Amino acid sequence: MKFLLSVAFCFVITINLFAQNDEDLSGRKAPNFKLINLDGKYIELNKEVGKGPILISFWATWCKPCLEEMVEYNKLYSDYKDKGFTLLAISTDAEKTVAKVKPYIKSKNYTFPVLLDSNSEVARKYYAQQMPYTVLIDKNGNIVYSHLGYMKGDEKKVEKLIAELLEK
Amino acid sequence: MKTLNFIPIILLITFLSPNLSAQNNKDWFLLPDGLGLSNQLEYSYNIDNKVEIFENWLTLDYNKNIFSAGIRFEAFQPNDPDPSISRGKVRYADIAYKYFAVDVGDVEEGLNITAGNFYELFGRGMILKSYEDRNIRIDNNLLGVKVEGNYLGFSLTALSGSATNSNNDRKDILHAVDFSYGGFDIIKLGTTYASNQPEIDGIARTSLASFRIQPSYWNFDGYAEYGTKNNKDIQTNAFQNSESKIGEAFYGSLNFYYDAFSIVGEYKYYDNYAFTSSDGTIFYNTTPSLRKEYTYQLLNRHPSPLDQSNEEGYAVEVNYNFSDETSVVANYGITQTLPTSSYFQRVNNISLPIATQLKEVYLQATHSWNESFTTIAAFGYNEELSTNTKNFTPILENKFYFDDINTIKLVLEHQQTENLSTLEKYYDDVIAIEYLRSPNFNVSLVTEVQTKEPEEGKTIRKVWSFVQFGYKLGNHTDLSLLIGSRQAGNICIGGICRYEPAFQGVELKMLTRL
Numbered sequence: 001m002k003f004l005l006s007v008a009f010c011f012v013i014t015i016n017l018f019a020q021n022d023e024d025l026s027g028r029k030a031p032n033f034k035l036i037n038l039d040g041k042y043i044e045l046n047k048e049v050g051k052g053p054i055l056i057s058f059w060a061t062w063c064k065p066c067l068e069e070m071v072e073y074n075k076l077y078s079d080y081k082d083k084g085f086t087l088l089a090i091s092t093d094a095e096k097t098v099a100k101v102k103p104y105i106k107s108k109n110y111t112f113p114v115l116l117d118s119n120s121e122v123a124r125k126y127y128a129q130q131m132p133y134t135v136l137i138d139k140n141g142n143i144v145y146s147h148l149g150y151m152k153g154d155e156k157k158v159e160k161l162i163a164e165l166l167e168k
Numbered sequence: 169m170k171t172l173n174f175i176p177i178i179l180l181i182t183f184l185s186p187n188l189s190a191q192n193n194k195d196w197f198l199l200p201d202g203l204g205l206s207n208q209l210e211y212s213y214n215i216d217n218k219v220e221i222f223e224n225w226l227t228l229d230y231n232k233n234i235f236s237a238g239i240r241f242e243a244f245q246p247n248d249p250d251p252s253i254s255r256g257k258v259r260y261a262d263i264a265y266k267y268f269a270v271d272v273g274d275v276e277e278g279l280n281i282t283a284g285n286f287y288e289l290f291g292r293g294m295i296l297k298s299y300e301d302r303n304i305r306i307d308n309n310l311l312g313v314k315v316e317g318n319y320l321g322f323s324l325t326a327l328s329g330s331a332t333n334s335n336n337d338r339k340d341i342l343h344a345v346d347f348s349y350g351g352f353d354i355i356k357l358g359t360t361y362a363s364n365q366p367e368i369d370g371i372a373r374t375s376l377a378s379f380r381i382q383p384s385y386w387n388f389d390g391y392a393e394y395g396t397k398n399n400k401d402i403q404t405n406a407f408q409n410s411e412s413k414i415g416e417a418f419y420g421s422l423n424f425y426y427d428a429f430s431i432v433g434e435y436k437y438y439d440n441y442a443f444t445s446s447d448g449t450i451f452y453n454t455t456p457s458l459r460k461e462y463t464y465q466l467l468n469r470h471p472s473p474l475d476q477s478n479e480e481g482y483a484v485e486v487n488y489n490f491s492d493e494t495s496v497v498a499n500y501g502i503t504q505t506l507p508t509s510s511y512f513q514r515v516n517n518i519s520l521p522i523a524t525q526l527k528e529v530y531l532q533a534t535h536s537w538n539e540s541f542t543t544i545a546a547f548g549y550n551e552e553l554s555t556n557t558k559n560f561t562p563i564l565e566n567k568f569y570f571d572d573i574n575t576i577k578l579v580l581e582h583q584q585t586e587n588l589s590t591l592e593k594y595y596d597d598v599i600a601i602e603y604l605r606s607p608n609f610n611v612s613l614v615t616e617v618q619t620k621e622p623e624e625g626k627t628i629r630k631v632w633s634f635v636q637f638g639y640k641l642g643n644h645t646d647l648s649l650l651i652g653s654r655q656a657g658n659i660c661i662g663g664i665c666r667y668e669p670a671f672q673g674v675e676l677k678m679l680t681r682l
Contacts, residue, residue: 153606
């Protein structure tokens with residue numbers, strides 16, 4: 001009984017600590033990373049920061065919601081890339097499915113940068129324990145939004161935030 | 169049953185809490201600059217066997233300029249009673265992961281040193297894949313030192329570390345080095361060497377070495393890696409020193425893509441290539457398993473576990489997009505055991521014929537009828553050796569988006585199973601109805617019915633059913649609550665599977681990130 005009470009106590013405290021309304025955007029500095037893209041070239045986050053908002057999308061080829069989300073993010077990329085917006089799609093496909101990443105991206109004709117994080121080193125830095133996971137970074141390199149999972153409509157809020165960041 | 173009296177109280181407080189805290193000043197919770205935090209809590213209570221499991225992972229990281237450090241505090245009180253899951257952490261509360269790292273330079277010329285716990289993957293995991301996957305409760309992190317350097321296209325990683333065995337002890341020491349060159353546009357080269365040093369003197373080391381190439385030209389990409397395994401004791405005892413190695417492995421893949429079409433072909437040959445600690449409870453490597461990763465429930469019901477010591481096979485997958493609205497995926501794969509001439513059979517002094525371990529076919533078509541309605545039709549067939557079953561599985565999924573933020577999803581799965589040992593035939597049906605409301609809420613009802621006919625005219629039906637709620641608390645916390653019963657099954661990721669027994673009760677999960 002004591003144990004359950006302590007579980008309940010920890011639970012409630014945790015929720016109270018971290019519950020926020022929609023306008024509460026955190027300002028954690030985005031951890032830097034270096035990853036290889038589909039052409040085998042290194043991309044470093046710090047070299048992309050400063051140009052405009054950066055959307056980092058953690059995904060995998062076996063994750064159905066990720067593939068749905070990617071269709072919507074591709075539209076955002078087409079609409080905002082010329083205004084300084086950057087999309088970095090980080091594939092967490094491990095040794096088993098990493099061979100399928102490039103063929104999938106090419107067959108969909110996606111043109112945004114896709115990076116390979118085969119052992120989830122970067123996903124761990126961003127606490128992306130489940131897929132899909134989205135992180136939005138402002139031009140100062142601060143995380144202003146993060147979101148786990150994908151439901152149709154989630155992209156609306158992301159688009160609103162991107163537009164706001166581009167205006168700043 | 170007394171315990172369950174607390175559940176409604178916990179839930180009530182849970183759902184009241186966000187409203188209370190939303191009234192607070194938004195700035196008070198902001199973490200100091202450079203600090204990151206994540207907490208994952210999982211609690212379950214099984215009504216049937218009155219088993220309670222509480223698991224919590226709290227991670228703290230701090231980044232400042234070129235320095236970073238972090239800890240992970242784990243509490244399992246009590247842990248899962250299955251020793252293959254708890255792995256020596258039955259009642260455990262301690263810092264299980266800690267590190268300090270310095271990272272200087274950039275992508276052209278840089279150096280990274282990590283002291284403490286770390287993970288690492290070389291190539292496609294043929295020799296080393298140290299990783300954590302909480303879904304299948306695997307964590308073979310290494311405790312030691314890792315140094316990574318890159319200069320003008322050359323990359324070098326050297327490490328020395330020790331992983332925990334099934335008793336949560338770190339005994340053997342792993343030494344490994346990986347060297348690669350990526351300066352050419354059309355080809356990349358790499359080589360890996362790793363050696364396990366047993367804790368006990370007098371036992372020979374096990375060493376693995378491999379060489380890999382990764383060519384890329386026009387719309388073709390390839391990958392090939394060949395490796396060998398050595399152990400002087402086994403070379404002497406099993407082969408009287410007539411062989412220069414005790415195992416070997418090859419993995420290759422070739423991709424081609426053109427416009428809306430792509431094809432991936434993969435081949436594997438793993439002969440006595442599992443790389444373990446001397447007690448056999450730590451697996452250092454995880455080779456590509458060439459098994460299809462499924463997201464539907466019944467397709468994972470009869471999985472085939474990866475056997476890095478005794479496998480040969482191939483897999484082919486084709487993708488074609490007829491238009492933005494219509495696409496198809498077709499996959500075929502086969503895995504067989506090795507012949508009597510293999511290192512595996514000779515080292516273990518056995519003589520077994522080649523057997524088909526897994527044969528699988530998967531077809532999937534997706535079509536969006538309009539902006540509001542999408543249908544996925546899929547069919548899976550597999551023959552699996554460890555359960556000795558044949559399984560036919562048709563699936564139909566419909567998604568209806570009835571405005572910008574509301575979705576209803578209906579998934580129907582049917583699986584016809586034939587047990588080749590007992591000749592028993594039975595079938596399973598799963599119906600899942602899900603309502604999703606972006607961005608905060610989803611609820612799903614999942615029911616499974618298994619129908620068996622042990623004698624003609626006598627039908628036995630078993631039913632499992634659960635309801636699952638998902639809710640986002642603010643921007644950083646995800647909550648999931650499951651109530652009901654679910655069938656025993658396997659959670660499989662990358663060919664590594666964890667068996668989950670049948671469950672009836674309450675399961676609560678909460679994930680927070682800051």
